[in-house]
Amino acid sequence: MTKQKGATSVLVISTLAMVVAFTCWAAISPLAVLLQKTYHLSATQKSILVAIPVLLGSVMRIPLGMATDRFGGRKVYSLLMLFLVIPAIGLANAHSYMAYVGWAFLLGMAGTSFAVGIASVSKWYPPNEQGLVLGITGMGNIGTAVAGFALPTIAKTSGISSAFWALVAPVVIAAVAIFLFTKDPVVSKKAQPASQQFAVMKNKMVWVLSLFYFVTFGGFVAFGNYLPSLLVDVFKITPIDAGMRAAGFVVLATLVRPIGGYLADKFGASKMLSLIFILLSACALILSVALSNIIAMTIACLLTAALVGIGNGTVFKLVPQYFPTTTGIVTGIVGAAGGIGGFFPPIVMGIIKDATGGYALGFVFLLVFTFSCLLVNGKLRRSAPNNIKMSSAS
Template sequence: MLQGLLSFKGPFRILNLSWFAFFLTFIVWFNYAPFSTTIQQDLGLTVSQARIISLCNLALTIPASIIIGMLLDRFGPRITFSSILVYAAFPTLAFACAQDFNQLVLSRLAMGIVGSGFVVGIRLVTEWFPPEEIGFAQGIYAGWGNFGSFAAEAVLPSIAAATAFLSVGETNWRLTIALTGIVAAIFGVIFYFNVQDTPPGKVYQRPARNGAMEVTSAQSFWALLLANIPLFGALALIVWRLQKANFLTTNIMYGIWAGLIALYLIQAYKTWEVNREVVTGQKDYPTEKRYQISQVFVLQLAYAVTFGSEIAVVSMLPEFFENTFNLNQAIAGPIAAMFPLMNLISRPTGGLISDKIGSRKWTLTFLIAGVALGYLILSQITANWPLPVVIVTIMLCAFFVFGAAGATFGIVSLIKREVTGQIAGNVGAYGSIGAVTYATFYSFLPQEIAGNHTFFQVLGGAAAIVCLLCVLILKEPKTSESEELADTAMLVGH
């Protein structure tokens, strides 16, 4: 398969274009983290305000992941991904031109939509690769795409420093951030004209009804309604945090909360409309066509403690190294980038192991156990630790974090083909829920070593709980023999 990646033909051409599109969305989404302290100083922000901006970066990713999943299943990956890439230029330019805290918050809120681009490639790669290769293919897509967070932290500060002569400050963060959005928009056009939704002759399967996720039993309907509550709860948490920062008044906060409750009720009604016949017993799915929401929910939690923790950790690591080891930004940024760097290796490895080991369930369980242990070890880091030891420890922890994320989506793609986009959207949204929850918690911690210890302990404890749920609830995914044979036959020669 690695030889195929270099051929840029058939499914590998789609895979390469997809991961690079995802790569660019992550550069855009993470273009604030390496400049957080610089922007804080330039615009006179408090530590709390700087952390709130990171939190806002995640807010709209939650509903956007659900909406993008629906649009993806209806319109296909080519149009959906191209639109996200072109859209990325607008909030990026707005952020680059921001002059105060309020403008920064609004532009980062809009930027959150870009972070939902991940779910598009999940469906696209699923269409082009057979089930026995899907874990590794998804790992390449997600791992190399996630590499964008590394590029943002490792490369963007260097570009800003190199173009400093064009700005008033020490680094030209505004031009650097603006360039990320412009490049994304240009590639969005390239993506549109060079990608197809499915291989030649293969029909793109769409859900029978749009507007909400299809379930296959009445029990799954009620479970889905419960699983959707945290999606709106995380948004309510962000609104509360903005009110505490005096960005919103109390009355506006209550008004937005009321709006979120109304949106949840509307979504619940749409879910009822789509699944009315199943809930009332008028429609009965055969056993081979059913899937359990409980499996989706465990995967949602798995992604919350893997991808969600990744987002939170990547956002705080530059500050962590600057404050703990007294490093400047030019050094702290690249060192912090060692964490997302592991995406290149661990996420494809997690997917490959999931493909080859014979048990996707136990692969995911083992990797999440490593996540729990890794974060608990990080919680013991102090300024007395040798810096090389800290870097190696962080990279080992990252291996399990990204490997588990890859193994999660090695299962997601095999649950039910017609609604892969919506399932991926829901799982991806829980990744953002995890990130919002962790980032909100971190925003209240003191800017000192004790606060970092507490933060990593919480990450490790949450991962341990999800590991136990994987053992008790998660089941081995099954793909129908007819679907597998059809996919394999369709992809022969590509």
């Protein structure tokens, strides 16, 4: 397989569309403190509002990934972007907590852009280039930072409603660009029927990668979404300042993602993942005992950003390489696991905050998960010392 003509334009437009989609997916988070004050929400209620878009965006990655395999990224991606106009307008006109929860849930469809984008782009490039290329595609995650930078400022100057109206035009432009200026690749094998696609779920390595992505991408989503609220609560800084700091986390995690794919290409995914989980465990330990020290927290958070970004690129280098004809559904499954990994922590943190008055226990849970991943990966390395072995389900 060689790189197909037109691959570069698909890569660029798909990545930019993902930036827009992730801006929508993360739109609630930087505005959560303002919404909490407006509607007098508890920490748990605020956490639910922050987390709810992640739920639909995670679960629906599986059917959207399958649809991309069967119908092509051009149609699926453009229709997805058009759909996002509906909840964006709904949020712009919401006037109650439950209305925000309902529309935020639907806005979560933006998170499925990851499965659609990865499944689309992967088919244009040969396996030896996919680590770097899919890392570049995954940089669309930087939309989370765009939300953190832009939306609090818009809300402060023009109101919360204007922040959601600001999403509509970019979403429409992205939909039109995908439909008019991209095409689907020529593929040598047709997508498998749904029954055969679901058979891939019997492959244990799908679930191992899902566990790893639950921690790496889940950590990215959870930190990106909840850091603004945590920073305001612990250090009493302004929502705009907190949004900027959280955006810095997202930018770093996003920029290093292609490096993860490159290092996995060069040194092997298993070795990289072992190092990542060791260092993530250390960061979780530091955060659990030094949360009130802004210098220690900043250093630990920035290192965590780099590690989860590299980890995301490392995990997803493997998916299209070993599942070339079921990339969409495997991307959906693994991506769903990662999204769910970002759904629970904000809610857990809110509950812990209301119950204990602090957040330390939440980082203890992160330590447990990362260390568990280290043990699982260690077992895999003993059975396959050079790399993670994965039998193709194609």
